[in-house]
Amino acid sequence: MTDLHQLKTESLDAITQISTVAEIEELRVSMLGKKGKITALMQGLKDMEPEARKTFGAEVNAVKTEVAQAIESKKQALETEILNQKLLSEKIDVTLPAAPKEVGKLHPLSYVTEEIEIILARMGFSAAKGPEIESDYYNFTALNIPEEHPARQDHDTFYLPDAEDGTKRVLRTQTSAVQIRTMEKHKAPLRVMGAGRVYRCDSDLTHTPQFHQVEGLALDVKGKITFAHLKGVLQQFMDSYFERHLNMRYRPSYFPFTEPSTEVDIECIFCSGKGCRVCKDTGWIEVLGAGMVHPNVLKAGGQNPDEVQGFAFGAGIERLAMLKYGINDLRFFFESHQSFLKHFGQSAVKIRR
């Protein structure tokens, strides 16, 4: 009896002293191994009286279980500690900077052009392109701006030497030339948009000699498309682009290629029409020019003005980009400063909702 208790105390005391996995294994073998001290007591049972064997057997078993459990938990504790120490020794400074990922960006004007194209495409407009070195005919004459027209003086046109066949060549001053080229190829009903570079011989704080416009043209048979539809499309265009409903104002104006013509203002997006520095206290910001296509332009495009009518509109893309994204200097667009492009550029994975 004493033996048993002594063995238990001896074992449990030894466990508290042990500090390595090898020692604990040693203890396990010396107590519970084939030749272990507790194992020996178990083996001694078979020589005992049945009654005593039963009582003593239970006691030995209990001690055996208790010692085995103590050894196992000590072993686990030791192993956990070893692992912890190993992990601690692997510590790295996670605050070290990661290698810079090269994130490219779309130019803000590219992104805004896409936004506009998506909005207009939803309303059925297909994209069309035209040459930037344009003939005097497509840029002016076909758009109802004959040579002596006073409007020509407002255009600050860049000229190139005449073509070999004598054609007068200019850098297009407006995307409207795309209208004529489209009408020559397609019959009404049609809806096209054309976005791209245009050029004016003008350079100061608010003008760059190169800028971008987007143009829309919608034609249909007489009576099917009216000034009211022009207003509908422009309202949708502006509301979608600025992502909220905006009040709009249509002022009569003049463009040689539309009749009637209108300049279109949106309510100032900075002060909601109350008046601020940006809108010069008027509450309005001019963003679009538009009108019903002039019969002379329809004729120049090979359409019959007695059968076909429609509307056209145009907007400056830089202005729309500046208003929406808070870019305050026009000249930055073409300076290619990486800091500007990183700041105002848009992610290539960003898609307009």
Place this chain on the structure above:
Amino acid sequence: MKFTMTWLKKHLKTEATATEVAEMLNRIGLEVAAIEETGPDFSGVVVGHIITRTQHPEADKLGVCSVDVGESEPVQIVCGAPNARDNLKVAVAKVGAVLPGDFKIKKSKLRGETSNGMICSVRELGLGTEHEGIWELETDAPLGTDLKDAIEIDSETVIEIEVTPNRGDALSVYGIARDLAAAGLGELITDTSEITSETADFDIAHEGCSYLAIASLKNIENKQTPEWMKSQLEAIGLRSINPLADITNYVMMDLGQPMHSYDASKVSGALKVTSATAGEKLEGLNDETYTLSSEDMVIADDTGTVGLAGIVGGVSTSADETTTTALLEAATFNKVRIAKSGQRLQAITDSRYRFERGVDAKLPRIALKKAIDLAQEICGAEVVSVQEKQASATEILQLDFELSFLKSFGGVDMPKQEVVDSLTKLGFKVEDKGDVLGLTVPTHYHIFDGGSQDVVEEILRLKGYDAIPAILPEMIPVNALDDADYFHADRGARRALASAGYLEAINYSFIPQKHAQSFGGGQDSLRITNPITSEMSDMRPSLLPGLLMAVKKNVARSESHIRLAEVGHIYTDKGQTLKAAGVRFGGFKHWQAGSVKEDLFALKADAIALLESFGHDATKLQTDDKAPEWFHPGRSGSIGLGPKRFVYFGELHPAVAKSFGLKGRVYIFEADLDAMSAIKVKPKKFELSQYQAVNRDFAFLVAEDVPAEKLLQTLRGADKELVKEASLFDVYQGEGVPAGFKSVAMSLTLQAMDRTLTDDEINKVSDKVVADMSKRYEAELRS
């Protein structure tokens, strides 16, 4: 076009304020550019009281005044005015005040006495010409009150409108008043009485002039132009010249009819309208000398040309302050003729501006009457004769307007009566024909080339465009599907390059001539005739010069790692081509990666990614080592299909880099997006095998000048059916490899769709690889 409210009210009876007038002008299409108040142009001037004036100890003519300006202590001001005296109310410009001419008042010392401001005369405040002494104020306003609040100063509201080229009718105060009256803002009260005349003894020998009237005046006393006329002219930015010139200018601004006044004593014989003699010179009143052509229409007397018709009068015969007998001319000239002459001679005058936009043919008779009346009133002139001649009849435009068009085109419904009323108010003669209105267009409209559309404009302009509803049109069938290319090529390339890590730039389409020439362009046909600067003279033959300039600018701004790309057009004699180009330069340092430098193969990967985004199969594209001369000859090449080259890539030629001020290796590529999208690539079939794939690695010893791509193609071509992938994973030269050779290690992946490959099959392919390599490139398998 500028006008004052005072002037407007001579034509329009209205109670409207300037703000209301401006609002209406905007609504009817006469855009207001500015509303300005003329009058006091000073600040910081207050009412003060000279308590005492004592003699300046050092200067006889100066006094030292103690002035109460409503502050706790009086201020000391030195003043030289003879009328400065004790107990006088005066206008005091305190320290910090600004007087007309941007004259800032500072604290100063005059002969040893401090002066804290200035006591002002009327002239010093810009309120008149009186300058005999300081202004003696009569006001009850408390001392220290701002002078502008203390006294009533005459001020004038000037409204400036931007008149679009179709609104020649609104280039006069009368025209503006007429439009405002039609819009309901008041009543038109213009005196439109006309001359009574005799038959002319002058000649109109030019089809560009349809009407000419000349009044002959005598006994002109050269009085001053009256203050009221001077101030009105000055308010709208015209300088007073002499009474007769002022009268013709005034009438032009008032009614819209350009006129001219001659000194009759300098004119020989009768005036006539005729063609200029080619090469003759005219010295204009505007200090410009013009060399005329036979296309130009002139006014001539017996000695020759005396004026450029409708554009500018000549110096030799124009009236001046000594004139006692004068001729006043009012005419109608053809607007296209005037426009063409004006353009050719680069003559910019108020007269041309109006004639080329159209002057109402009714105006000369009214304007001449008004000018004669003013000359009588102002100069005491007596009328000798008034003569006129109508060479051709005024064209009257008539058209039928279908009332339903207002709805079917303008999108708005209006009762017939309202339509008739607005057209009548605008000056149309309206004949009711039921569903159609017979219209006679008033002669003051000059661009009326849109027929019924013009009529809709006029009606809606008065009605206000707000009356038109906003309605979305119905969808129509997709019509021009040819925009797919645009979206794929242009928009797609931008996104592909941004995804590859580039910052998209947009550079100017025009570049310096020397850059154009260095990149294969610079021909005369692509040089702008009138560039903004010589740095923007040539249409770019390549996107690269612009990008390289951008690299330079960024380096100057201390950017050390550059990765810029652009998608845009380049220009050649054949037209424009859509291209994409990129540049990588410099690098960055990182604790883990060390010093990372851009290199050629990073850039090549971008070019391949761009090609793949167009649907091209990278394994089918061929790379060669040929590129234009602006590339490094040993470190550049092109990627394409057969003779079609899509992309040039490599290192920028060091000499070119140097010309852009760039030090170090610059990596560039330029891709022809039009060519890339012109080839339609068939999509590959997708297949997934259920059977095991096997890998075999090879190392070959091969001559160092054999291009790697050839070896890869050989590997890939070993078996059309079974080869799934071929890659190159090591190139080695050095110990163990003979000079002139390289060791190339490659990996081959084989897989069948329908079976597990047997060792026999695998060995057969391997053997073929070894045999092909040996046969084609004398490559030897290394063991």
